[in-house]
Amino acid sequence: MNIHDVAKKSGLSVVTVSRVINNSPSVREANRQKVLKAMEELNYQPNSAAQSLVRGRTGVIGMSITNFNDSFYDRVIRVVNRKLAEQGYFLALSIAENEGEGDNFLFQKDRVDGIILLSPIEEEQYVAELKRKRIPFVLLDNQFSHDDVSSVLVDNYQGGYDATKHLIELGHTRIAYIGGPSVFLSVAERRRGYIQALADAGLSSFAIEYSGFTVSSGYEIARKWIRDDTLPTAIFAGDDFIALGVVQALREEGIMVPHDISVVGFDDQQFVAEFFPRLTTVRQPEAQLGSIGVDLLLKHINGEMAEPTVTKLAPQLLVRESTAYVKRT
């Protein structure tokens, strides 16, 4: 079942059939109809391997993800998928487990026209591999800076600054930061924003802790503070899950958020948004992230890109119900 069968059935040549497939204008309308009819009757679909081979492009963009249980990623994926579809591309996702190089089948020039790396784990290694293979790619939410690579990331410093400033404006002076694993650049950047906002207000850090990006680790840290009687009046958690754990621990002790203690999270996780009090958090602009990433990648692919670009996006503070003016003492 190939283009020749269609040609035979429609009484025209394969070239004409190909023209119809590719919407070439130079086909007599009557003939176009004949071809369309034959294609329909034969239930014909062009072979995409053959098309890719001769065209030298696949129309597929690959995206490598590490985790399918996170609403930040979910949102980015959806935007990228939609945006690519608008441009006539398809999105193929692959999960990057901690394997060695080369296990990612997308990393072949002829399988995809380009690649998007979302929050890559083994970033350096991936970047090196893609450079060597000369596959166009962009980085989204990456950890390191590279020469000659376009990337889009969120200004985590700004996010940390805004979150902390918000707490300061509410009159808090005893403000603590709980970050995720300290290896992440984003964690360090948010911390830097936190410190700077404090400094700008003539304050200093009350406490800094690092934990996993999980509810339970936030819970544990809050419990420790309670045990040691070293609670701050406001907490900037570098992740919504951590923040939620903190709120839970406090509530168990009858400490009310935001009445007694204010808490700010990060990421606006869909799941966390369902809890009370609704968490004040910093939302990463997933739509922009995905959209700009796609634009950059397609420009690279089309050679419209002279220099690689690094775009830093401003996050958005969403003030909800978990923050309030500091309690008068």
Place this chain on the structure above:
Amino acid sequence: MNIHDVAKKSGLSVVTVSRVINNSPSVREANRQKVLKAMEELNYQPNSAAQSLVRGRTGVIGMSITNFNDSFYDRVIRVVNRKLAEQGYFLALSIAENEGEGDNFLFQKDRVDGIILLSPIEEEQYVAELKRKRIPFVLLDNQFSHDDVSSVLVDNYQGGYDATKHLIELGHTRIAYIGGPSVFLSVAERRRGYIQALADAGLSSFAIEYSGFTVSSGYEIARKWIRDDTLPTAIFAGDDFIALGVVQALREEGIMVPHDISVVGFDDQQFVAEFFPRLTTVRQPEAQLGSIGVDLLLKHINGEMAEPTVTKLAPQLLVRESTAYVKRT
């Protein structure tokens, strides 16, 4: 940069190069080394479009997913990915948004060798399309039964039965069920198991509610029960998120789980597992689901499958801390 370049550089023919690429034994070791060296130096990778074209297969299996924010899916994806890799296949994921037919680029015979549909939304439509295109496929966690289609699903009836029986064995007689959206077969099946377990014990249903698969809807339902003073002593929630919402609502009123009320969930969501009390839940056997699904699909692809098979997997009740003996009154 193609096989001819490698042939030229190594002083051998393209056929020999091809043999090296495909690990054919009939190549003199010295020549194999020459070819390998040339490939290395030229940084050569075979063109997969050309390979697919001539071989008539791609080595890629497609998987269609609806949601990337759920640990059940995450676990299934990981197992499938690993299992396929063992068999020399690659996994390409695509997100199914509620689009019309044909928008899913994976649904082309020459793009993939087979397809796995995980919890498909527009199931009937997808099945019809894949049948028409004669693409081998299997269904995982599907809603409907089809002729001539292999599928693997979890015995939701059994899960509902086991969960309810567990509560009965703890002495509960006033047991309520909260299901997800009633359109889902899984929701109806769990309900059926719940009803049957009650019947087998000479009991009848205390209350049945339907909600979304969300924390907030579980929360709302529990609040309603509290307001109306119609609380059961045990609740079987057809979803961990719902169960978590219930627990939160109860706790806010000082009603302790499991001391006052027992709660069972479903799915063993990773995120929910971090809360206290650790939820008694029904775990779907993701590893089996993925593994058997892959086996079935590969058999279909290799024509080793006479008849389509429907496999029903037993879920596993995980008794943790949210269930206890009914309070003496």
Place this chain on the structure above:
DNA sequence: TTGAAAGCGCTAACAA
């Protein structure tokens, strides 16, 4: 507006 011919990069007979 149409079609004949060449070729994309590879593998699978078949011969040597």
Place this chain on the structure above:
DNA sequence: TTGTTAGCGCTTTCAA
């Protein structure tokens, strides 16, 4: 063990 030849299914000159 190696190489020659003929395609896989499609698109793209080029000429008519």
